[in-house]
Amino acid sequence: MATLDVEWTAERLAAEAERLETAPAEEIVRWAMEQFHPDIVLACSFGAEDVVLLDMMCRVQPGAKAFYLDTGLHFRETYEVRDRIAARYPVELIQVRPELTVEEQVARYGPRLWERDPDACCRMRKVEPLQRVLKGCRAWITGIRREQAPTRARAKPVEWDAKFGLVKFNPLVRWTYKDVWNYIARHDVPYNELHDRGYPSIGCFPCTTPVREGEDPRSGRWRGKGKLECGLHA
Numbered sequence: 001m002a003t004l005d006v007e008w009t010a011e012r013l014a015a016e017a018e019r020l021e022t023a024p025a026e027e028i029v030r031w032a033m034e035q036f037h038p039d040i041v042l043a044c045s046f047g048a049e050d051v052v053l054l055d056m057m058c059r060v061q062p063g064a065k066a067f068y069l070d071t072g073l074h075f076r077e078t079y080e081v082r083d084r085i086a087a088r089y090p091v092e093l094i095q096v097r098p099e100l101t102v103e104e105q106v107a108r109y110g111p112r113l114w115e116r117d118p119d120a121c122c123r124m125r126k127v128e129p130l131q132r133v134l135k136g137c138r139a140w141i142t143g144i145r146r147e148q149a150p151t152r153a154r155a156k157p158v159e160w161d162a163k164f165g166l167v168k169f170n171p172l173v174r175w176t177y178k179d180v181w182n183y184i185a186r187h188d189v190p191y192n193e194l195h196d197r198g199y200p201s202i203g204c205f206p207c208t209t210p211v212r213e214g215e216d217p218r219s220g221r222w223r224g225k226g227k228l229e230c231g232l233h234a
């Protein structure tokens with residue numbers, strides 16, 4: 001079991017979470033960068049929330065770090081927004097790959113593992129690579145928002161991540177989907193074009209479908225499989 005960073009006791013984190021509960025997201029990001037850069041990294045899937053955070057981080061800290069889990073199964077549009085982000089921002093973008101290529105996974109576990117056992121597929125292609133990249137960090141930043149899913153409803157602006165053993169910042173916890181898009185429009189932030197085509201939440205192409213009017217925003221992920229998270233925030 002991972003232990004708390006010596007400087008960041010449970011009491012201190014709880015007090016900071018309370019203080020930051022009403023703080024604007026920009027202030028949470030600024031404070032996080034002041035405390036932890038260069039040992040802090042954004043988990044970036046190039047979704048709407050992540051590009052907002054990347055914009056905020058680069059405003060306060062040129063050279064801020066962001067990693068993306070390159071499962072080898074992303075949409076073309078996701079790679080396109082990655083390239084636009086890399087061209088525009090002074091960000092250190094870190095590509096993190098799974099141990100096995102998609103072809104090697106097929107050879108070892110058979111075709112379309114994501115249909116038969118999505119948890120095993122996510123573990124190999126997302127969770128294990130995430131564990132590797134977070135090992136070198138003291139804190140990470142994520143784009144999770146409370147309204148996204150019941151699994152995220154109790155997230156705090158800052159908390160101890162016992163699963164991965166470091167401090168976790170969630171600056172957008174109180175934001176609505178509309179808040180996210182207002183920020184993107186106000187700052188002209190590059191975003192994944194799939195958002196305009198009915199994809200509020202975007203993951204790997206085999207496990208992501210568009211969402212119909214009135215559906216939960218994350219209902220297009222692992223549709224019909226009873227799975228809500230890939231294991232990064234569980």
Ligand code: SF4
Binds near residue numbers: 071126203
């Ligand atoms: S989202 Fe789907 S394809 Fe991507 S790692 Fe998870 S199960 Fe595999």
